[in-house]
Amino acid sequence: MHFLKIDDLTPDELASVLDDAAALKRAQADGIPHEALGGRTLAMLFEKPSTRTRVSFEVGMTQLGGHAVFLSADDIQLGRGEPVADTARVLGRYADAVMARVSDHGDLETLAAHSASPVVNGLSDSHHPAQTLADLLTLREVVGETGTVAWVGDGNNVGASFLVGAAMAGYDVRAATPPEYGFDDDVLARAREFGSVSVGTDPEAATAGADVVYTDVWVSMGDETEREERLSAFEGFQVDQELLGDAQFMHCLPVHRGEEVTADVVDGPQSVSWEQAENRLHAQKALLVALLTQTSHSSSFAEAQRT
Template sequence: MSARHFLSLMDFTADELLGVIRRGIELKDLRSRGVLFEPLKNRVLGMIFEKSSTRTRLSFEAGMIQLGGQAIFLSPRDTQLGRGEPISDSAIVMSRMLDAVMIRTHHHSILTEFAAHSRVPVINGLSDESHPCQLLADMQTYLEHRGSIQGKTVAWIGDGYNMCNSYIEAAQQFDFQLRIACPEGYEPDPRFLALAGERVQIVRDPKQAVAGAHLVTTDVWTSMGQEEETARRLAHFAPYQVTRELLDLAAPDALFMHCLPAHRGEEISQDLLDDPRSVAWDQAENRLHAQKALLEFLVEPAYHHA
């Protein structure tokens, strides 16, 4: 099984990641000029969703269609996956019919097991461990607005969950400093922190994290699958709301990002997405362009020597 997978940012070299992001900007330009570009004609992406989705489904499905291919939406309710067929068996069969598989899952182990038995590229569309496709979009958005993020400081405010883990990987791959402000008991996975070393700092005070930062970002306080913890989380995270006043402590040219969906009045103040420093809508759109670049990178080469 020699297929390249994209289960985490660490599956690519730093140069490859930068190449995908720059390519995303080129593909965005082609689309804005109405240029038809269909390198993935007759290629088919299978999309397995265990969790609900708006941006991930739309961007992969629209992206494949725009690249000349097709995408098939698979939910566990409608397939044998939901009835207990072993992941390995599903992977073997699906990868004989498809050109790539994108999986959004509760358990990262499903991704790794599927990839181990797949003859085509497997893409992480979000797991309990990480969300690397979102980081491609975030990094593309920063590059478009401010140039290279290398050497800059990023502040993550809130829950040290999957998005935060991917930011820790991004700090290594894109060479920036990351300050994480999270309540006690909501720190990111120690395995990720160990790999990042001195590049990442954990603080309790959001003001300390944001001071002088070039990019400030956050996510919902209650992720999918944690709904029963909502009330407890609201109490713990209340001091971690990102407001315009908090953003004022960042660098003068700071950007604010949110991977959406946003809960206004919780992790962000009601008006924050309307702030001129917010680039959340560009960031959401860039899921489409960055993932098209990713699909082109992963899917096309397989056919050069078929």
């Protein structure tokens, strides 16, 4: 199977991947070997620069006993010179899985349609499900498996995946966005298939009584030409201590202190953004094991920890 959006997993499969992620995190902390992917190779395609995505996938494959091959935009040109479909046909024969961080989600769909190996979305313009796995693992750690989570800010790719994933995982989900930067109807429909999701334009209403408040940058990579327009539209959506209240704070990073969040919040004691960043590693390891060992998400690591 491929992992292009968070609901490519069923809710039960998602829960099992998160169980394994927690078990793998414990194993890593305790120095317990877990080289489940010995001899396996992950091809990593990057059209966009990355810190967390590259390092977490590459380190994760190493810890699992496998190997990752980094291919930048200079090394491989998706859709320029060689058709995306041909790239997929070749990489699917070389590597056991392909992780791609691209601009156009359609390129990921083309890769998946022509690759004999699983394709994993490392980020596209529409979805960021690898980030959502880390978000949900963090939510489990800080609030448990139930609670209320609030998204404040841009209805972007990170937010879209989070809304659907949090609803799948059983959380009550709220969101507040500027009217012109809201979520697509398709995203809301998919999220509401799984649970309670309310959206509006009032950050105070969305965050009132929430267990976690989550935001992202207002000006994403590629949006720099809209910077002044966006800063004006997002006025009033900054997460400061007053808006946060007693909630935990999440951010997928990188962060623009003084824009979407104040420095005292992201660097303060209620911020779990750094745990969230670490959890990219553990959650993606669990995903790769599930995809490459054909365990049908049976929580083998989680079960081993209990026996």
